[in-house]
Amino acid sequence: MSRTLKLAAVMGVITSLPIIPSVAAAENLKVVASFSIIADFAKNVGGDRVDIITLVGPNGDAHVYEPKPADAATVGSADVVLVNGLQFEGFLQRLVEASATKAPVVELTKGGEVLRNTEEEGHHDQDKAAKGEAGHAAEAEEGHEEGHHHHGESDPHAWQSVHNAELYVKNIADAFCAADAASCDTYRANAESYGQQLEALEEEIKAAVAEIPEDKRTIITSHDAYGYFEHEYGIKFLAPEGVSTESEASASDVAALIKQIRQDKASAIFVENVTNPRLIEQIASETGLKIGGELYSDALSDENGPAATYLEMMRHNITAIKGAILGS
Template sequence: AVLTKGVTPINFKPEFADADAAEGEDTDPHAFQSVANAKIYVKNIADAFCTADAEGCDTYKANAAVYTEKLDALEGDVRTAIQSVPQEKRVVITSHDAFGYFEKAYGLTFLAPEGVSTESEPSAADVAKLVSQVKQDKAAAVFVENIVNARLIEQIASETGVKVGGTLYSDALSQPDGPASSYIDLMHNNIAQIKGAILGS
């Protein structure tokens, strides 16, 4: 079964191309960052289980329906949180392009730090360029992604005075006792971090 059937793929943004070209991917695999896509996955998973185990199909479909209701509530929470952020403040800088589907679904803009590898130590000139970018793009917050070195992001934030958000989870869940131990917790964590950093709450 193809669990992504029905999901419209998007490509990585050009400004993230250097980092993600190394991964050998043009297509952004983080479709689950849109709750609508997560609902498609749930339906496809239930259908695949039904194909493999017809006797259990009613149970699979019932479980999928219960989880889809939870995803509907999550979608509402995400949209409500974004709507509480003024339109002109919906711009953030993050060090990894994992949020293209989130951007498309919910109307936030995620920008890459320009001209700097997130894997190596930035030079003074690199930092100056990034500080200019934050000011020019009127970014409202800067985020440290859970799998990329945080030093660069911290440096930009200290030079610009924009808020440094907490961790946004993109590729992996947290530990079981962490803030993103399930998909729903991951999305709630991310939206709380985004809203909190932008609004300064």
């Protein structure tokens, strides 16, 4: 009893000692996040009551990630596993089966607005939006057998809409409350506080887009990751690759894109932090567009970069887009 009391007394003082994380880990929820953006949401909801391990870290590409043996052990010992769903994590089913985890695997896109995958339909028809209230994700999962990088009917990059990010946060709070009812009030309060920051971010993005002339709102990126941003905010994105970075663009795809760029009078072109820049550099050279910088699509930057959190990522992206188009 005295040893327990002693540990409790010093926990708030000697936080730098190795013993403290291990004590906290015994009490905290053990959370596995599939990639960095989800991990950031989870940190904002869980605060100091959760310990988070991220499978695909900053600047990592979840489309092509190959799990390590240690990942199976990590998932196997988790209390909650948070994933995007909509087949974004091509490795997920194999990893969950290998881990034999008993933890709930929570798909954070459930209940959200899901856009159709334009990979086989041409790029971004503005009428492609369809409500995907839970069932859409299930439909997408059924298409998984058609290929490792095939994303079925749905575009998985739902976090590119701040409105959807609010849903991710709600679903995370629900999952944490189900796993740790005693701390539910804290999770709900954290989610509400973070939700207010997301609402402010939404207004910032809309205000920035409003300053860009409508005839200059077409830009080029590496892969088709910004359908939700386009649908929500009115910036048109063209890309040589589909919704997965595994699907390489053919010579005819690139030629067709260059033709479309000239027809649509694209205003700017960007590389992405998760893709090889060579193809974008080629397109920039052939169209005379100057590369406007780097956008963050499927992963955050490291902590020293310009997109270390979701809020910073979205602000960086719209600031870079606006600056490249307006020349500021």
